[in-house]
Structures are given as structure tokens and as C-alpha cells.
Amino acid sequence: MKLERSHHVVHGDHLITRSPGLVVYVTCGDPNLTTSRRVILSAIDAGADVIELGVPFSDPLADGPVIQRASERALRVGTSLADVLKLAHEIRHERPGAGLVIFSYLNPVIRFGMERFASEARAAGVDGVLLTDMTIEEADDYRRLMQAHGLSTIFLAAPTSPDARLKKIAEASQGFVYAVSRTGITGTHQQADLKGETMRLVRRIKKFTKLPVAVGFGISTAEHFREVGRFADAAVVGSAIVKMIEENPGQEAEAVGVFIRQLRHGVI
Amino acid sequence: MPARKSKSSNPVPGRFGAYGGRYVPETLMAALEELESAYTKASRDKKFHRELDRLLKQYAGRPTPLYFAERLTRHLGGARIYLKREDLLHTGAHKINNAIGQALLARRMGKKRIIAETGAGQHGVATATVCALFGLQCVVYMGTEDMRRQELNVFRMRLLGAEVRGVESGQRTLKDAINEAMRDWVTNVRDTYYLLGSALGSHPYPTMVRDFQSVIGKEARAQILKQTGRLPNAIIACVGGGSNAIGIFHPFLNDKKVKLIGVEAGGRSARLGDHAARFEGGVPGVLQGTFSYVLQDDAGQVAATHSVSAGLDYPSIGPEHAMLHDSGRAEYVSATDDEALEGVKLLSGLEGIIPALESAHAVAEVAKRAKRFRKSDIILVNVSGRGDKDIGILRDNLKIG
Numbered sequence: 001m002k003l004e005r006s007h008h009v010v011h012g013d014h015l016i017t018r019s020p021g022l023v024v025y026v027t028c029g030d031p032n033l034t035t036s037r038r039v040i041l042s043a044i045d046a047g048a049d050v051i052e053l054g055v056p057f058s059d060p061l062a063d064g065p066v067i068q069r070a071s072e073r074a075l076r077v078g079t080s081l082a083d084v085l086k087l088a089h090e091i092r093h094e095r096p097g098a099g100l101v102i103f104s105y106l107n108p109v110i111r112f113g114m115e116r117f118a119s120e121a122r123a124a125g126v127d128g129v130l131l132t133d134m135t136i137e138e139a140d141d142y143r144r145l146m147q148a149h150g151l152s153t154i155f156l157a158a159p160t161s162p163d164a165r166l167k168k169i170a171e172a173s174q175g176f177v178y179a180v181s182r183t184g185i186t187g188t189h190q191q192a193d194l195k196g197e198t199m200r201l202v203r204r205i206k207k208f209t210k211l212p213v214a215v216g217f218g219i220s221t222a223e224h225f226r227e228v229g230r231f232a233d234a235a236v237v238g239s240a241i242v243k244m245i246e247e248n249p250g251q252e253a254e255a256v257g258v259f260i261r262q263l264r265h266g267v268i
Numbered sequence: 269m270p271a272r273k274s275k276s277s278n279p280v281p282g283r284f285g286a287y288g289g290r291y292v293p294e295t296l297m298a299a300l301e302e303l304e305s306a307y308t309k310a311s312r313d314k315k316f317h318r319e320l321d322r323l324l325k326q327y328a329g330r331p332t333p334l335y336f337a338e339r340l341t342r343h344l345g346g347a348r349i350y351l352k353r354e355d356l357l358h359t360g361a362h363k364i365n366n367a368i369g370q371a372l373l374a375r376r377m378g379k380k381r382i383i384a385e386t387g388a389g390q391h392g393v394a395t396a397t398v399c400a401l402f403g404l405q406c407v408v409y410m411g412t413e414d415m416r417r418q419e420l421n422v423f424r425m426r427l428l429g430a431e432v433r434g435v436e437s438g439q440r441t442l443k444d445a446i447n448e449a450m451r452d453w454v455t456n457v458r459d460t461y462y463l464l465g466s467a468l469g470s471h472p473y474p475t476m477v478r479d480f481q482s483v484i485g486k487e488a489r490a491q492i493l494k495q496t497g498r499l500p501n502a503i504i505a506c507v508g509g510g511s512n513a514i515g516i517f518h519p520f521l522n523d524k525k526v527k528l529i530g531v532e533a534g535g536r537s538a539r540l541g542d543h544a545a546r547f548e549g550g551v552p553g554v555l556q557g558t559f560s561y562v563l564q565d566d567a568g569q570v571a572a573t574h575s576v577s578a579g580l581d582y583p584s585i586g587p588e589h590a591m592l593h594d595s596g597r598a599e600y601v602s603a604t605d606d607e608a609l610e611g612v613k614l615l616s617g618l619e620g621i622i623p624a625l626e627s628a629h630a631v632a633e634v635a636k637r638a639k640r641f642r643k644s645d646i647i648l649v650n651v652s653g654r655g656d657k658d659i660g661i662l663r664d665n666l667k668i669g
Binding site for chain 2: 057058059060061062064068075080081082105106107108109110111112132133134135137138155156157158159160161162165169180183184185190
């Protein structure tokens with residue numbers, strides 16, 4: 001039986017249905033899959049609209065030290081793309097309304113087989129896919145396969161992307177466009193100029209699309225979340241969540257739940 | 269899984285058959301486009317070439333000799349062996365050819381900060397050297413394992429004014445240094461030039477690095493014709509990322525009778541993790557921006573590698589080599605650590621030339637192969653670098669005296 005999101009058709013749909021939306025990234029298998037499952041359910045219950053299910057990779061060159069360490073922990077227990085798809089299936093079963101996106105570097109997907117990946121991701125009830133190192137220029141076959149299986153393709157847009165690229169990125173994206181808040185790698189060590197560079201990027205993207213725009217990289221506090229909510233449709237929180245998991249062994253799900261409620265409603 | 273199909277009649281820039289391309293975080297795409305356009309303009313500019321030629325000649329020491337290795341030839345008892353002496357270049361290896369070219373380009377682009385990765389340290393030293401020459405800020409990323417085994421080069425870089433940043437992630441070798449250099453680049457992309465040292469990475473790097481290294485093959489082709497009146501039967505070069513090999517192969521690609529042989533690091537065994545022979549156990553995939561053969565496990569995680577030579581100790585290979593491998597135009601073999609160490613001894617004892625451990629892999633292959641050729645045949649071996657940097661490793665591994 002195919003599991004699908006209960007309240008709407010996925011293909012071409014907006015994955016973010018309330019404003020501001022909250023997208024939460026979790027490195028699956030950090031420190032093990034059981035914990036990831038609990039963390040993700042807790043995040044959804046606390047107010048995450050979309051979960052990015054991170055596939056650990058040996059060479060995460062777009063990631064800062066926090067997600068690098070998480071990937072190492074997840075790989076140490078042998079977490080594979082197949083495991084992440086299985087986890088997605090379980091989450092979909094328990095939380096039919098949540099948005100689920102597979103977030104990966106390209107190589108594990110190539111090794112798995114692009115077509116097999118599309119078909120199994122769809123069967124698991126996944127809504128969309130974001131591949132960090134997949135550029136729009138190289139994406140023709142990938143987009144065709146994902147679309148054939150009803151999966152949204154989400155692409156990154158960067159402050160350094162000229163308008164001509166943003167237009168193509170917007171056209172190739174489904175579900176939402178992921179705006180990278182600043183140049184650099186993931187992590188909370190480096191602050192974005194949200195009101196300047198980031199807001200200008202979101203405005204430029206919005207010239208080319210009606211899709212929701214989610215802002216990520218360096219978003220870690222309720223204040224960031226509020227600020228992003230003023231000009232974008234959603235915020236992506238990644239390293240801050242992964243850090244919560246790292247710093248609260250045994251209490252990961254609870255800590256993440258509290259953190260997300262504070263992001264949404266309160267102050268940090 | 270290549271997204272674009274290219275036919276040889278209408279090649280896509282940056283594609284080598286199915287291989288190559290651009291697989292990077294979006295933040296870097298504008299920088300790669302800027303680099304491609306700057307390089308295209310420079311490569312059509314006579315002034316750029318004049319300046320490059322002048323520096324290669326007066327500063328780096330080109331042309332390098334093509335030397336008939338008479339005693340090695342006699343000892344091996346087969347083909348006549350000629351050595352292309354890249355080891356005689358300033359800084360001790362072919363890496364300076366590319367470093368000068370890219371530093372000139374960076375200067376044209378108005379970039380003041382240069383970053384680079386290094387494995388054996390030869391590319392790091394070459395980069396630190398050209399940065400000193402042009403007065404540019406220089407940061408070199410190097411795995412701490414490589415810093416340990418190539419400590420002389422670390423000191424040389426620092427002496428030249430470069431900042432060497434140790435990389436503690438992964439296996440702490442070349443691949444991890446590239447990851448860290450890319451993280452720096454993605455953060456400082458607006459004012460930083462990434463001076464990549466091999467024919468690897470995203471377009472335009474594999475093409476650009478190959479072009480800058482093709483001076484090796486162009487010279488060698490003219491020299492062998494002048495010295496012997498004919499082309500060689502075979503050319504042998506070691507292949508890490510593959511820049512010295514593609515540099516000497518490329519000008520001979522259309523000479524179909526010239527056999528091209530690349531030698532990968534066979535390490536200590538054929539088991540995954542014990543070598544860096546990408547064509548013996550690697551499968552096509554994407555690592556660090558390009559689609560090529562990658563040593564990896566069943567889940568697509570990049571495998572550990574091992575080689576006695578830090579410069580060959582890398583799990584992927586330049587995309588043009590992947591194409592040459594698949595088309596059969598070039599043949600790829602491997603030499604083990606022990607064979608490479610023997611190669612060092614052989615060339616040192618018979619010719620008075622101490623090759624780098626990387627280049628010794630090519631020497632090891634010619635030692636195996638020379639006898640299968642006729643005595644009138646010619647084999648050209650690229651001695652891509654000299655062994656001074658390896659003295660510590662050689663002392664530990666070779667039982668002498």
C-alpha cells in the first residue's frame with residue numbers, strides 16, 4: 001500500500017501550508033535510528049511542518065562541524081539511504097500530515113540507483129527531495145525521474161546566485177525553494193545578515209515564483225525565526241537541532257520538542 | 269547517472285564522455301561560472317600566454333629535459349626508456365606549471381586571497397611559491413596525517429609565507445583537505461580564489477588544469493621527435509588526481525599508435541581501503557564536484573584509501589581519465605607500495621635520479637613492462653617529481669647500509 005499525505009496531493013504542491021512554516025533538519029541515525037524516529041515525531045508534534053531527513057555522508061563538504069559530527073555518528077552505526085527510507089515510511093505512517101523531504105548528497109543516491117530511489121521514496125510516502133550538490137544544470141534526468149514518481153524537487157538558491165540562475169532554480173523547484181541565508185557552510189557559528197543579504201535574496205526569488213521560500217543556514221533562535229517570518233514563508237533549522245541532540249543524550253526527543261516550542265512561541 | 273548526454277561530435281564543455289560536470293552547492297556556481305569565463309578569456313589572450321611562457325621559462329625552469337636513461341634501458345633489457353624530467357622544475361614537481369597558470373588568472377580576476385589543498389605537499393609548496401612571487405595571501409589545507417608524513421613540505425610552505433591549516437576530519441589526507449578547502453571557498457567565495465592542484469573537481473578545473481599541464485606533453489612530443497625522429501610506443505605516468513598524466517597524455521591523444529599507460533597506487537593489498545586504484549574496485553559516482561570513478565562502499569559512502577605516496581592517496585580520479593579508461597584510449601594499471609619503493613631504488617641506483625614516491629609508481633610499471641617491447645621501441649616515462657620530500661619515508665622503509 002502506498003502511503004500518502006492525507007490532506008492533499010503532493011505533486012507540485014506547496015509543502016509549506018502555514019506561515020511562518022518551520023522546516024526541521026535531522027541527520028538520520030544520529031546517534032541511532034530509534035532516537036531519530038523519536039526526535040522527528042517530537043519535532044512534528046511541537047510544530048515542525050516539514051522534516052528534512054538527512055542522509056549521512058562520508059564527505060559532507062557543505063556542512064559545518066556540528067552536522068559533520070552527526071554524520072560521523074550516524075555512519076558509525078551504519079546508517080544507509082535504505083535505512084532513511086524505512087524511517088520515512090514509519091514516520092509517514094504515524095504522522096500522515098507532516099511534510100517529508102529526503103536531504104542528501106548526491107553520491108549515496110547514485111549508488112542506490114536514481115530510479116529505484118524515486119520509486120522507493122514514493123512508496124515510503126516521501127514528498128520531496130533535496131540533493132545538496134545537485135545543480136540545476138545537471139538535473140534533467142533527476143527531475144524527470146522524481147516527477148514521474150510524484151516527488152517534489154527542491155533546489156538551493158544562494159545569495160551569490162545571479163537573477164538568471166534564480167529564475168531557473170525557481171522553475172526547477174517544487175514544494176518550496178530553499179534560500180541559503182548567507183555564503184558558507186551549515187552551522188550556527190556564522191550569523192547571516194537576515195535583514196540585508198537574506199531578505200534581498202528572498203525578494204529576488206519571489207520575482208520568479210509563487211512557491212513558498214524557506215530560509216536556512218544559521219537559523220537558531222526564536223528571534224531569527226520571527227525575523228525570517230517577516231519576509232519569507234518558512235525557516236529551516238538544522239544545526240541547532242542537531243546540537244540539541246548532541247548535547248542531550250538520552251533526552252534528545254524531549255529537548256528538541258522544547259526547543260521547537262520555544263522557537264515557535266517564545267524566546268530563546 | 270550523467271544528466272547530460274554528450275556526443276563526441278558535439279562535446280559539452282566540462283564533460284568528458286559521461287564524466288565531469290558540476291556538482292557543487294549552489295553558492296559556488298556563480299564563482300565557477302566567473303572562473304570559466306575568466307579562463308576562456310585568458311586562454312585566448314596572447315598577453316596572458318606570453319606572461320605564462322615567460323614565467324615557465326625564467327622562473328620555473330622550462331623546458332625540462334627529455335633524458336635517455338641508458339643504464340636503466342640496459343638493465344631492463346627491452347625498450348629504450350626516456351625520462352621527462354619534471355622533477356627538475358622549481359619546487360620539485362610538475363605542480364608549479366598549474367600553480368603559475370592559475371595564479372596569473374587569479375591576479376587577472378583581482379583575487380587577493382588564495383586557498384589550496386595539498387596531499388604530498390607539492391601542490392601546496394607550488395601554490396605558496398607563486399603566492400610569494402605575486403604577493404598574494406595564501407592558505408593551504410592539509411590533512412594532519414599528510415603533515416606528519418610530509419613534514420618538510422609543511423615547513424617549506426610556512427617559510428614561503430603560507431598559512432598551513434591542519435585538517436583533522438576523515439582519514440586526515442588529501443580528500444579531507446579538499447573538503448575543508450571547499451568549505452573555506454563556499455564561505456569566502458566573493459574574494460577568494462581556489463587554486464585546485466589536480467585535474468579534478470567541477471568544470472572548468474579539469475580542463476583548465478589539464479591545459480596548464482599539457483606543456484609537459486607538448487614539450488615531450490617535440491623533444492622525442494627531435495632526438496629520435498619518431499614518436500614513442502608508450503607513455504607511462506602515475507595517476508593520483510591525474511594532472512601529470514593528463515598533461516603528458518593529452519598532446520598524444522590523436523597519435524593513436526602511442527600507448528598511454530596510467531599507474532594508480534596499488535597500496536598494500538587489493539582490499540577496499542588498502543589502495544587507491546580507482547579503476548580496480550571503484551564505480552562511477554560524484555565526489556567533490558565531479559562525476560568519475562570513486563572508491564566507495566555499497567551504500568555510496570566514500571572508502572578509505574591507502575598509499576605510501578600521499579600524492580596518489582585519493583579515492584577518485586580526474587574525469588578525463590575516466591573517459592580515457594572507458595574508451596580504451598588509455599590503459600590503467602597499479603603498482604604496490606613495495607613496487608614503488610623498489611622503483612625509487614632502481615632509478616636512484618642506475619641513473620642517479622631520486623624520484624618522488626608518486627613518480628616511482630611509473631618507474632615500477634616500466635620495470636615490469638620494458639622487456640615486453642622490442643629493443644628498437646621507445647617508452648617515455650614522466651618523472652613528475654623528485655624524492656627529496658620523501659627522504660624520511662624512504663629512510664624508514666628502505667633497508668640500506
